[in-house]
Amino acid sequence: MRFTKLTKPGSVFLAGLASLFTMPAVHAEYALNMTESVTPIGRQLYGLHMLVFWICVGIGVVVFGAMAWSIIYHRKSKGAQPANFHESTTVEIIWTIVPLLILIGIAIPATGTLIDLEDAKTDAEITVQVTGIQWKWKYTYVDEDISFVSNLAQSSRDVMKDPIGNENYLLEVDEPLVLPVNKKVRFLFHSDDVIHAWWVPELAVKQDSIPGFINDSWALIEEPGTYRGQCAELCGKDHGFMPIVVEAVSEAEYEQWLVSKKEEAAAAASAAEQEWSMQDLVARGEEVYKANCSACHGVTGAGIPGAFPAMTGSAIINDPDPSAHIDIVVNGKAGTAMASYKGQLNDVDIAAVLTYERNALGNSVGDTIQPVAIKNAR
Amino acid sequence: MSTEITHDTAHDEHDHHGPAKGLMRWVTTTNHKDIGTLYLWLSFIMLLYGGAMAMVIRLELFQPGLQFVEPHFFNQMTTMHGLVMVFGAIMPAFVGLANWLVPMMIGAPDMALPRMNNWSFWILPFAFAILASTSFMEGGGPAFGWTFYAPLSTTYGPDSTDFFIFAVHLMGISSVMGSINIIATILNMRAPGMTLMKMPLFVWTWLITAYLLIAVMPVLAGAVTMMLTDRHFGTSFFDAAGGGDPVMFQHIFWFFGHPEVYIMILPAFGVISAIVPTFARKPLFGYSSMVYASASIAILSFMVWAHHMFTTGMPVAGELYFMYATILISVPTGVKVFNWVTTMWKGSMTFETPMLFALGFIVMFTIGGFSGLMLGVAPVDTQYHDTYFVVAHFHYVLVTGALYSIIAAFYYWVPKWTGHMYDETLGKIHFWWSTIAVNVLFFPQHFVGLAGMPRRIPDYSLQFAEFNQISSIGGFAFGLAQIFFLYIVIKTIKGGVKATDKVWEGATGLEFEELPSPPPYHSFTQAPQVK
Amino acid sequence: MSSATNEEYYVPHGTHWPIIGSIGLALTVVGIANYLHDTWSATPIFVGLAIIVFMMYGWFGQVITESLSGFYSKQVDATFRWSMSWFIFSEVMFFAAFFGALFYARQYSIPWLDGASNNDATAQYLWPDFEAAWPLLSVPVSEKFNEATAVMGAWGLPAINTAILLTSGWTVTLAHWALKRRDSTWLVYWLFATVVLGFGFVGLQGYEYVHAYQDLNLRLDSGIYGSTFFMLTGFHGFHVTMGAIMLTIIMIRAAKGHFTPENHFAFEAVAWYWHFVDVVWLGLFIFVYWL
Numbered sequence A: 001m002r003f004t005k006l007t008k009p010g011s012v013f014l015a016g017l018a019s020l021f022t023m024p025a026v027h028a029e030y031a032l033n034m035t036e037s038v039t040p041i042g043r044q045l046y047g048l049h050m051l052v053f054w055i056c057v058g059i060g061v062v063v064f065g066a067m068a069w070s071i072i073y074h075r076k077s078k079g080a081q082p083a084n085f086h087e088s089t090t091v092e093i094i095w096t097i098v099p100l101l102i103l104i105g106i107a108i109p110a111t112g113t114l115i116d117l118e119d120a121k122t123d124a125e126i127t128v129q130v131t132g133i134q135w136k137w138k139y140t141y142v143d144e145d146i147s148f149v150s151n152l153a154q155s156s157r158d159v160m161k162d163p164i165g166n167e168n169y170l171l172e173v174d175e176p177l178v179l180p181v182n183k184k185v186r187f188l189f190h191s192d193d194v195i196h197a198w199w200v201p202e203l204a205v206k207q208d209s210i211p212g213f214i215n216d217s218w219a220l221i222e223e224p225g226t227y228r229g230q231c232a233e234l235c236g237k238d239h240g241f242m243p244i245v246v247e248a249v250s251e252a253e254y255e256q257w258l259v260s261k262k263e264e265a266a267a268a269a270s271a272a273e274q275e276w277s278m279q280d281l282v283a284r285g286e287e288v289y290k291a292n293c294s295a296c297h298g299v300t301g302a303g304i305p306g307a308f309p310a311m312t313g314s315a316i317i318n319d320p321d322p323s324a325h326i327d328i329v330v331n332g333k334a335g336t337a338m339a340s341y342k343g344q345l346n347d348v349d350i351a352a353v354l355t356y357e358r359n360a361l362g363n364s365v366g367d368t369i370q371p372v373a374i375k376n377a378r
Numbered sequence B: 001m002s003t004e005i006t007h008d009t010a011h012d013e014h015d016h017h018g019p020a021k022g023l024m025r026w027v028t029t030t031n032h033k034d035i036g037t038l039y040l041w042l043s044f045i046m047l048l049y050g051g052a053m054a055m056v057i058r059l060e061l062f063q064p065g066l067q068f069v070e071p072h073f074f075n076q077m078t079t080m081h082g083l084v085m086v087f088g089a090i091m092p093a094f095v096g097l098a099n100w101l102v103p104m105m106i107g108a109p110d111m112a113l114p115r116m117n118n119w120s121f122w123i124l125p126f127a128f129a130i131l132a133s134t135s136f137m138e139g140g141g142p143a144f145g146w147t148f149y150a151p152l153s154t155t156y157g158p159d160s161t162d163f164f165i166f167a168v169h170l171m172g173i174s175s176v177m178g179s180i181n182i183i184a185t186i187l188n189m190r191a192p193g194m195t196l197m198k199m200p201l202f203v204w205t206w207l208i209t210a211y212l213l214i215a216v217m218p219v220l221a222g223a224v225t226m227m228l229t230d231r232h233f234g235t236s237f238f239d240a241a242g243g244g245d246p247v248m249f250q251h252i253f254w255f256f257g258h259p260e261v262y263i264m265i266l267p268a269f270g271v272i273s274a275i276v277p278t279f280a281r282k283p284l285f286g287y288s289s290m291v292y293a294s295a296s297i298a299i300l301s302f303m304v305w306a307h308h309m310f311t312t313g314m315p316v317a318g319e320l321y322f323m324y325a326t327i328l329i330s331v332p333t334g335v336k337v338f339n340w341v342t343t344m345w346k347g348s349m350t351f352e353t354p355m356l357f358a359l360g361f362i363v364m365f366t367i368g369g370f371s372g373l374m375l376g377v378a379p380v381d382t383q384y385h386d387t388y389f390v391v392a393h394f395h396y397v398l399v400t401g402a403l404y405s406i407i408a409a410f411y412y413w414v415p416k417w418t419g420h421m422y423d424e425t426l427g428k429i430h431f432w433w434s435t436i437a438v439n440v441l442f443f444p445q446h447f448v449g450l451a452g453m454p455r456r457i458p459d460y461s462l463q464f465a466e467f468n469q470i471s472s473i474g475g476f477a478f479g480l481a482q483i484f485f486l487y488i489v490i491k492t493i494k495g496g497v498k499a500t501d502k503v504w505e506g507a508t509g510l511e512f513e514e515l516p517s518p519p520p521y522h523s524f525t526q527a528p529q530v531k
Numbered sequence C: 001m002s003s004a005t006n007e008e009y010y011v012p013h014g015t016h017w018p019i020i021g022s023i024g025l026a027l028t029v030v031g032i033a034n035y036l037h038d039t040w041s042a043t044p045i046f047v048g049l050a051i052i053v054f055m056m057y058g059w060f061g062q063v064i065t066e067s068l069s070g071f072y073s074k075q076v077d078a079t080f081r082w083s084m085s086w087f088i089f090s091e092v093m094f095f096a097a098f099f100g101a102l103f104y105a106r107q108y109s110i111p112w113l114d115g116a117s118n119n120d121a122t123a124q125y126l127w128p129d130f131e132a133a134w135p136l137l138s139v140p141v142s143e144k145f146n147e148a149t150a151v152m153g154a155w156g157l158p159a160i161n162t163a164i165l166l167t168s169g170w171t172v173t174l175a176h177w178a179l180k181r182r183d184s185t186w187l188v189y190w191l192f193a194t195v196v197l198g199f200g201f202v203g204l205q206g207y208e209y210v211h212a213y214q215d216l217n218l219r220l221d222s223g224i225y226g227s228t229f230f231m232l233t234g235f236h237g238f239h240v241t242m243g244a245i246m247l248t249i250i251m252i253r254a255a256k257g258h259f260t261p262e263n264h265f266a267f268e269a270v271a272w273y274w275h276f277v278d279v280v281w282l283g284l285f286i287f288v289y290w291l
C-alpha cells in the first residue's frame, strides 16, 4: 500500500466513515484485519479471532437493532405512549443464560488453542535464545555456537525526518534472524535490562522477554519469506526502534548460512589478533558507535542531560589511563542503563568504538585501544 | 420525622444557609455542592491538560517520521496523558458528581464527614502539581507508561520517578478518604423510607465503586512503596537477582489496575440508568437485576487482573483461569445493556442532549466491550496485546464510555445545579460533532492495531500512515469539540432559560421532585419522607 | 444501618485544617523526594511533619471540643463507626499488598528461578547454581546483595512480642470494661498497661532489628527475604507506634474524664485499631517468622 497524502479534510472524514462500514469487505486490500499467519498455530488464532469477531457482530446486530427500533418507532414525536412494564425475571434469566452459552462456545476452542500455543518444548528441533537489550535484539543459536546482535538498519535511521518512500522504514535490521522452514523452532526469551516483547505477527509469536526469567514460545514456519515485527513492550526511549526481521529459508540454505556465519566468526577472531591502525579503528568505531551507542549518548556525543552522560569531555574517556574506559564498556555499570558490551560486540568492535570515542566526538586523547587489550579485559 | 442540622456557633456571624465570600470560601468549604463544583472543575482542567498531551501524541503520529518531538518526550506524553486522564479527569469527575448528587438523591443535608470531604479534594491539587512538575525536571518526567512496569520505572526510571511515586500516594489518600465519606453518607444519611433497594442506581453504583476504591488504592500505594524501596533502599521485590520478579510488579499493579477500570465505569452505569428512563418516560427495567449485576461486576473485577499479562509467560493453568473469569464479566455487563435497551422498548422517547450522549454511550461502550471480550480470549490476545487494538478498546470504554457519561450527567443535572437550561442547539451540535470525531479518531486504531502497530511508539512504518492520519484528524476535531463544550459550560453557568424544578418531563428522584432548581445551599434541612 | 432518624446531624461550617494538612503532606513528600536526591536537606521533611502534627492537633482538638459540647448525635456517631471500620479495611489492603509480595516470592518467583513450572530454561541457562529455599539466604546474584547468614527464628523475641501484643489486646479490653462500669481509675491503669506493652513491643522490635543487622547480617538489602521481612515488620512496627501514641492520648483524655459509658467512640476507635495491629502481627508471626 502506498502512502498518499490526504489533503482535503472532507475526504478524510469520508474515508474514516467509509472505513467504519466496510471493515470485513475490503480487508484484502487495506490492512484492516489481523495479519494472516504462516504458522499452523497462527492460522488457528486467526480463526478464533474471526469467530469471536462475528459473534460480536451478531450480538451487536440484535442489540443495536432493538435499540434502533425503539428509537424509530417508540418516540414521543410519533405519539408513542409509554408502557409501564419494568420487571421480568424470565427475561433476565434468559439473557444471562444465553450469553453464558455463547461464552462457553468461545472458551472451548480457545482452551485447545492456548494449550497448543504454550507447548513450545515438545518436539522442538532448533532452539534460539532471544535476548532483548535496550534497543536491539541478540540471537543465540543454542546448539550452534552462533550469536549476533540485530540492530535497526542505518537506512531507517538516516531518514527519520522524512521517511516517505523508504521501503520497510523502521522494519529493517542490519542482521536478520535466519530460520529454516518446516522445523519447529523453540524461542527462549530473556532480557538484559528492562522488559521487552518479541513480536512477529506473521509467526503469531509475541512473548515478553523479562530480566531474570526465561519464557519460551515456538513457531513452525511453513512458507519461506521475510517476516517483520517490532518490540511490543514499552522499554524506554527507543522502544519504537527495535525491529525484528526473520528470514525463513529452505533447509539447505539454512545449513549454508550456518557455515558462513561460523566462518565469519573465525575471521573476526583472527582479526582480533592483529595490530590495528588508528585510522581503521576510528572508521570502524564510528559505525559501531552509531549502531550501538548513539541511541543514548547521541550521534554527536552530547548525551541527554540527567539521563545519559555526554561522551564529549567525559572524564573517563579523557583519562590517559584507558582502564576505566575499557571497563565501563566491557562490563557495563550495574544498576544503570549502561550495559555490558562483552556479550554484544567482539573485541575488534569494542576496541574500535573506544578508539573512536577517544579521538572523535570532541575528544582527542590521541591513543589507540587494540583488540588484544579488550581480550585481556574480558 | 425530620433531620435538622446544627452548626458550630463560631460561625454564627454570617449567613447559615449561604456560602462565605471570596477565595477562602472555596478553600475552607465543607459544603457538598461547593466541593462537588471544585472536583468537577479540577477534572475539566485535567481533561484539557491530558487532552493537550493527547494532541501532542496525535500530532507526532500524524505522519511517519519524527517531526515534532523526541522519542523520550513522546513517552512522557503518553505516560502523563494516561495518568492525568485516569486519575485527574475521570475519577475526580465522578467524585464531583457523587458530591453533588448523593446527598440530594438520598435526602441528606450534606456528606457525612464534611471536613474530611474538603481534605479529600484539597490534597488533589497538590498531588497534580507534584506530578506535573516532574515534566520540568532533569531527565524528564515519568516515561514508562501509566502502568509503570518495573524495572523500567525502578532501576531505569528517571529521578523524577520519586516525585511521581509520592503524587500517587497522595492521590490514594484522597481517594480512600473520599470513598469512606461516600460509604458513610450512603449507609448512614438516607432519609426515612429510603431503603437500600429504593436508592437510585447512581447511588448504588457509587457505593460499590467506593468499596472497590478502598480495596485497591492501598494496594497501589503498596506497589509504589515497593518501587521506592527498590529504587533507594536495596530491596529486591522486582529484581530477580535478589529472588523477586519484575512480573510480581504487574500482578500487584493489575490487582489495582483492573478494578480501577471498573471504578471508572460503574458510576457511568449509574448515570446512564438515571438518564435513559427519564427520556424514555418509562421506569428502569430490571432495577434489582441492575443492582446485582453491578455487584457481580465488582466482585469479578478482583479476579481477572492477569488478563493484562497474557504474554508474560504465566503457567497455562493461570492463563486459562484468567481467560474464563475475564470473559465471564460480559454476562453481568450484558444484563445492564439489555436492561437499558428494554427500558427504551415501548417507551415514549425524546432526544435531548443528555439522552443523545446516553445513547451514544450504550452503543459505543458496547463496541468497546466487544473488543474487550476479544482481548479476553487469551490465545488471541497474544496477538492483540500492546497494539493499537488495545488502545482502541480502552478509548471506546473510557472516552465514549466514562467520559460520555460524565458529559451526559452534566447536561442532565446542570439545570438542577444552576437553575439554567443549557442551550439545546449547542448541546446537540456538541454531541454530533464529538461522536463523529471520536469514531474517526478511535475506530481506525482497531485496524492499525490488528495490522501490527504496537502502542507507545513515536513513529511507525509506512503501511500505517493513512489510518494514523485519519485518526489524528479525528483527534483534533474531538479536541476542538471539547473546547466548544467548555464554552457551553461557561455559558450555562452564566445564564440561560430558567429551569423548572422538575427540569425534565420524565424525571424522577428526590433531587428533581423535592428540591427547587437551583437547590438551597444545604439540600435537605428537613429530611423528605420517601414513600 | 439506620435510615430513619429524628435526630440532629451536625454539619460544620468551613474549616482551614484540611488545607494546612495538604500543605504539610505535600511539603513532607516533596522534602523526602528531594532528600533522596541530595537536593535538599532533611529540614523540609521535619517542617512538613510538624505541620501535619499541628493540623492533627488542631483538627482533633476541635472535634473533641465539639464532641464534649454534645454536638454529636447517635447518627454522627454511626458515621464515625463506619468510617473507622473502612479506614481499617483500607489498612488491611495495604498490608495485603506486602503479604501478597511475600506469598508470590515464596510460592512463585523463587521456585521459578529454580526451574519450577514452565521455567526449566530459566534455571538451566540463567541460574544453574541457584537453589530455591525459604527463607532465602543465598540469592541468585549474591554480589549485588548483602546476604543474610542466618534466619530470624520465631521462638525467641518474636514469640515474646506475640505474647506482649496479645496481652495488650486483653488489657485494652479490660480498660473498656472499666470504662463501661464508670471505673475511671482502672480505665487509666489498664490503658497505661496497654501503652507500656505497646511501646515495649516497639522497643523489643528495635532490639531485634539491631540483632538482625549485627549478628545475622539480615538487612533490607539482603534479597527478597530481607525485603519482605523488614517491609512487613517495619510497617507493622510503625502502626504499633502510631497505635501506642493514640492510646497515650486516649489515656490522657480518659484521665481528664472525657469518656462516658454512653459516649466514648474515640476510645473504641483506637481499640479497634489496636486489635487490627494485633491481628496483622499474628499474620506476620505465622508467615514471616514461623512457617
Ligand code: HEA
Pocket: A056, A059, A063, A099, A100, A102, A103, B147, B261, B262, B264, B265, B307, B308, B326, B327, B329, B330, B331, B333, B334, B335, B337, B365, B366, B367, B368, B369, B370, B371, B372, B373, B375, B376, B377, B381, B384, B385, B386, B390, B393, B394, B397, B398, B401, B402
Ligand atoms: C472503563 C474502562 C474499561 C472497561 C469497562 C473495560 C472492559 C473490559 N475489558 Fe478492558 N481495558 C481497559 C479499560 C476497560 N476495559 C484499559 C484502560 C485497558 C488497557 C490498560 C493498559 O494496558 O494501559 C484495558 C485492557 C484490557 C485487556 C488487556 C489487553 C492487553 O493489554 O492485551 C483485556 C483482556 O482481557 C480487557 C478485557 C476487557 C473485558 C472483557 C471487558 C468487559 O468488562 C467488557 C464487557 C462488555 C461487553 C462484552 C459488551 C456488552 C455485553 C453484551 C451486549 C452482552 C452479550 C455479549 C457477549 C456474550 C459477548 N481489557
Ligand code: HEA
Pocket: B047, B048, B049, B050, B051, B052, B054, B055, B057, B058, B078, B079, B081, B082, B083, B085, B086, B089, B090, B144, B145, B146, B147, B391, B395, B398, B399, B403, B441, B455, B456, B457, B458, B475, B476, B477, B478, B479, B480, B482, B483
Ligand atoms: C481515561 C481517559 C482517557 C481519555 C479521556 C483519553 C482521551 C484521548 N486519548 Fe488517550 N489514553 C488513555 C486514557 C484516556 N485517553 C490511557 C490510560 C492511555 C494509555 C497510556 C499508556 O500507554 O501508558 C492512553 C493512550 C493514548 C494513545 C496511545 C499513545 C501511545 O500508545 O503512545 C493515544 C493515541 O492516539 C491517545 C489519544 C487520545 C485522544 C486523542 C484523546 C481525546 O479524547 C482527548 C480529547 C480532549 C482534548 C483534546 C482536550 C481539549 C483540547 C485542548 C486542551 C486544546 C488542544 C486542542 C487542539 C489542538 C485541537 N491516548
Ligand code: CUA
Pocket: A132, A135, A195, A196, A197, A231, A232, A233, A234, A235, A236, A238, A239, A240, A242
Ligand atoms: Cu524493547 Cu520495546
Ligand SMILES: [Cu+2]
Pocket: B257, B258, B261, B305, B307, B308
Ligand atoms: Cu482489565
